[in-house]
């Protein structure tokens with residue numbers, strides 16, 4: 001593979017993004033950098049004086065951030081296309097230092113705003129002159145009852161490094177110290193097993209390879225179970241300490257309230273996913289039959305159930321397919337996608353030194369989003385185009401409609417626009433592709449997306465809820481108590497169809513997300529919202545796309561739940577989760593039909 005990767009100079013210009021839209025040259029970037037560096041002094045001038053002129057302080061801060069963002073992004077994007085370019089690396093490091101210097105210089109702003117009387121903050125939020133900043137001020141008001149006195153906050157801040165210790169210990173353990181027994185391959189050779197390559201071994205066609213990968217990983221974690229339980233237990237207690245000391249009732253409330261997400265969103269998700277566990281069993285039964293297994297073990301869940309299907313899709317064809325598939329999104333949406341392609345927003349092909357993966361950078365409000373791809377001439381890559389451009393369109397519409405202080409969309413909806421595009425594409429392909437192999441391949445992909453995102457992440461969310469409740473009730477968080485809780489969850493989710501291999505009890509020990517509590521549920525709610533939205537767009541047409549445009553344009557001007565309501569999706573109710581789960585049920589049914597099993 002590696003020898004096929006081209007040098008960047010060998011790739012046609014029109015397949016590379018054009019950073020001159022940000023700055024015409026590195027010299028122009030340097031000038032902008034110098035100006036921004038000088039302007040940091042403007043915000044420093046407000047230190048200790050925010051209450052005297054809060055409007056000036058807030059505006060000055062936003063202006064500085066608006067000035068630094070393109071400086072940082074230009075350097076960052078430039079480096080992404082060639083990580084071996086030391087000039088680009090140097091520019092990026094320099095830009096990062098500029099950003100850190102600015103945020104350090106402006107660190108007084110938030111605490112000084114929080115120290116202002118509530119009535120003054122409210123008046124400021126309602127002041128027409130400050131309309132562009134009402135969301136910023138709403139967040140300050142929301143945080144105010146959870147802010148301590150200056151002296152207390154100083155003490156808590158001093159605890160900061162200690163509070164980060166569980167995460168740091170976990171990272172050192174898993175990234176540096178832990179080693180896993182290697183895998184005996186069918187040809188007799190041994191292959192090293194790491195967290196990085198586990199996902200390819202657990203998808204292996206050879207069952208013994210999968211079994212070894214599963215057991216070697218889980219048992220190794222299990223052997224360090226007391227240490228990891230103590231580490232995770234400390235993390236849960238840290239969550240509790242931070243929450244209670246800031247006048248929240250629970251750690252979950254502390255995680256959700258600042259994002260303005262009602263806690264019932266979390267509980268609804270768990271309840272509805274439980275309602276649909278029988279559909280998951282149907283899927284698992286189907287998997288068992290298609291794989292021709294007498295028993296379905298937990299290490300049999302990841303390999304494809306059907307033979308690989310390859311569709312040769314060079315970039316231009318893949319993009320045309322995306323345009324065709326996303327037609328239901330409306331003509332102006334499609335026009336923007338074409339503009340992204342022709343206007344060189346996208347860096348298409350892999351090249352030597354370029355970063356792997358794909359992303360959309362939507363923070364350049366006055367330019368346009370940029371998209372990094374590593375196009376691979378297959379169907380997965382076509383889905384990646386649809387996904388990343390979904391992010392780009394969300395950024396594009398929000399940037400166009402909102403002032404910069406309100407253009408960033410919330411984490412809660414971060415994956416909605418991207419996965420909505422994927423869902424619309426999926427429908428289109430199911431209608432147009434006729435070969436059973438192609439349809440089975442698509443359905444397999446979709447079913448796994450539902451299982452790993454909706455079911456697995458919800459199970460994780462449930463584990464976090466349980467572990468934090470245990471801590472609240474004073475139940476010691478030990479290797480045994482936590483593993484027992486995790487094993488029970490696996491029995492609930494998979495037990496009816498699968499053999500619950502005992503090693504699964506240790507799996508919670510390897511999940512890094514647990515050190516950032518009450519976050520994984522967003523993956524599941526995001527996919528459910530996106531699937532519900534795509535159904536609405538496909539059935540209701542232009543009325544739905546007009547509403548969808550309102551959601552895309554909302555940025556963070558309203559809480560994320562309200563933004564989704566504009567598109568007709570009420571995540572405070574269980575309905576969108578049910579709707580998405582009904583699509584899952586239908587997908588299982590389609591897979592039965594296509595495979596005749």
Ligand SMILES: [Zn+2]
Nearest residue numbers: 387391415418
């Ligand atoms: Zn994404």
